[in-house]
Amino acid sequence: MRTRLREIRKSLGLNQTEFAKCLGITQTSYSMIENGTRPLLDRHIKVVCSEFNINEQWLKHGIGEMYLSSPFEKEFIEIFESLTLDSQEYLTKMAKELLLTEEKLLSKNK
CATH class of the missing domain: 1.10.260.40 (lambda repressor-like DNA-binding domains)
Incomplete structure (x- = not known):
């Protein structure tokens, strides 16, 4: 341990x-x-x-994965919850765009 x-x-x-x-x-x-x-x-x-x-x-x-989720998830949720509703909506849109961009980059590298 x-x-x-x-x-x-x-x-x-x-x-x-x-x-x-x-x-x-x-x-x-x-x-x-x-x-x-x-x-x-x-x-x-x-x-x-x-x-x-x-x-x-x-x-x-030593059973399973080290983290229950991403080590950044807790921090991200705290930040997200402190934003205004408009900012939360904007951040969600940006995160979706980032995900699409990442998927495109990863598919090109295969």
Whole structure:
């Protein structure tokens, strides 16, 4: 589990100090968890999974995908919800156009 924890931290681009802060522990304590000299407590597992949208079965047992959804989905939803209705409509149109453009580019590369 500690290697998967390290994988999460690195995929998020966080150093040990930053990741430890999210868990509410010191960098030294976190380092001991990554090194296997201290266990990862259930409460820390819950924080990691809820804060970073991590699949708990993947973290504990390596089953399934790391993320429950895109790591950007939570941030995108928060931004979207803070926009006015007109801005939400505009962003939705832009996202659809981006999707079409991406599909065209991907089909050309095949």
